[in-house]
Amino acid sequence: MVYGICEECKQENTWNKWCNTCNAKRFQQNFKNWSSGNDDIDKFIQHTQLSANYYRKVLEWIPYDRFYNIEYIAKGGFGKVYRANWIDGFIWDWDNKNKNWGRRYPNRDVALKSLNNSKNVTLEFINEITSHHKINDNVSIIRLYGITQDPDTKNYMMVLNYAENGSLRNYLDDCYNDLSWKEKIENLHDIADGLDQIHANELIHRDLHIGNILHTHEFTFSNVCITDMGLCKPADYIATESTKNSTYGVLPYIAPEILRGQNYTKAADIYSFALKICQGVRPRFDIKVPQLFVHLIKRCLDANQLNRPTASEVLNILKKWWIELRKAEEIEETELLKQIKEADKINNNNIQINIPSTCLSYETHSEAIYTSRLLNFNNLPEPKNSDDYYKQYDNIISTEYSENLQIDISQLKINDDQNDESKSEKSF
Structure with missing residues (x-):
């Protein structure tokens, strides 16, 4: 009797002050009122209300008039994001x-x-909220509270926890030089934890890039979490021939086998995660x-x-490192x-010998694009590891481009219809 x-x-x-049997009846009695x-x-x-065994598994229908101070934030490839204040706050227990x-x-x-166009509810919209709900109980996944509807456009909207610090890219722009190794590893641990939860539920994110990683607060602690399940699919999903040749994503984060038309696997998410390790611990070549990170x-x-580690393995490695740093003075x-x-x-010596400070700063290039776009491709060569690159730069991995895939960028046809909006840092 853990919860009484x-x-x-x-x-x-089924949880502290939460009885699934009684609460399901209360929810059901209220169905007629909304x-x-x-x-x-x-x-x-x-369904989420009847099956919820604790508060994080509950989704609500939230009337639009329960929000105020509604403010447009950004536009991405599939819709728009707004910030608002929610009058009521989320359900916690029964009083x-x-x-x-x-x-x-x-x-x-x-x-x-x-x-976009969600007033005519699509399978894609239902799939996104379904995928998100499966992993909604993990603090390394942005919290989904419920659904509402814009009375003007009639588009349905997901109500999510607001990340006041924006994307991980925003956060690193502001704070990278002040982060300790323990904090860097903790951030990576949070991402790996969320990804492990996604994969444990037999899902693949398919669009894991730094614009879809947010830095937020849950109760009294801050953490890094994954958002945007719009392209998330079951692990056994098989793409059609037409969808194989049209890939959405942010180019540097897409695994080489995906660009060649193969089906997404969990390993493709791991490839994308590696680029976040680069950006989280080494934003510049200098x-x-x-070496453990490099490995x-x-x-x-x-x-x-097939040679890439699983999310669970990556999580365990990062957890071990975090514990070592936390207990550094005791072990x-x-x-x-x-x-x-x-x-x-070495890094401190580089600063002392007057290497320009910009070499050690973390800055976003003005032309960098961190919003998913449609990428069309054909006849790309088979990917291979670039051994010469690793020999020459044993301690350096590029954050912008992977040396795993030798391709001519001109072979890619990128849909630029939303090019102006896609340069937003607050992508989703």
Whole structure:
């Protein structure tokens, strides 16, 4: 009896102050008092409420008039994002005294994500909220609270936790030089934790890039989390011939086998994750990083997807490193601690010998694009690891381009219809 006994039905609670049996009845009694106007959405929300074994698994239909201070943020490849204040806050538990739902964080900031033409509810919209709900109980996935509808456009909108620090790219732009190795590893651990949860639910993200990683706060602690499940698909999804030849994404983050028309696998997500390791620990060529990091990056970027580690393996490696750094003063010096000490010494010497500070800064190029776009391709060569590159730059991995795939960029036909909007840092 970890969570105690329900005061009403005397059965075991499924969470602290949460009884699935009793709460399901309360939700069901309220079904007649709300509707999204769409049967599929209604049924999905009702299902989440009836099956919820604790608060994070509950989705709500939230009337649009429960939001205020609605402000446009950005436009991405599939819709728009707004910031707003939610009057009520999310359901936390049942208040037996007042016979109503107890709620947390009234008037908090939330993000409203509108999908283009979602007034005619598409399978894509249902798939996104379904995929998101499966992993909604992990703090390394941006929290989904429910669904609402814009009364003007009639487009349906996802109501999500608002990331006040923006994307990981924004956060690193502002804070990289102040981050400790422990904080860098902790950020990477959070991403790996979210990705492991996605893969454990037999899903593949398929669009993992730095614009889809957000830095936010959940209750009293901050963390890095994954967002945008718009392209997420089951692990056993087989693309049609037409979709194989049309790939959405941010080019540097797409695994080489995907550009050649192969089906997405979990290993393709691992390839994308490797680029975030690069950007999280070494934003410029001039920065020395521990060889253990370089080894992990090389494994994740391997041209042969079968040689890449799983998300679970990456998570365990990062967890081990984080524990070593957290207990650095209590344990014998490990190989990681030795390599970090060596890297810091070299980097500090570089600063002292007057290497221009811009070499060690973290800045976003004005033309960098971190929003998913349609990429058409044909007749690309088979990917291979560039051994010469690794021999020459044993400690350096490029953040902008992978040496795993030798291709002529002119072979790619990139859909630039949304080129102006796609340079937004607050992509989703």
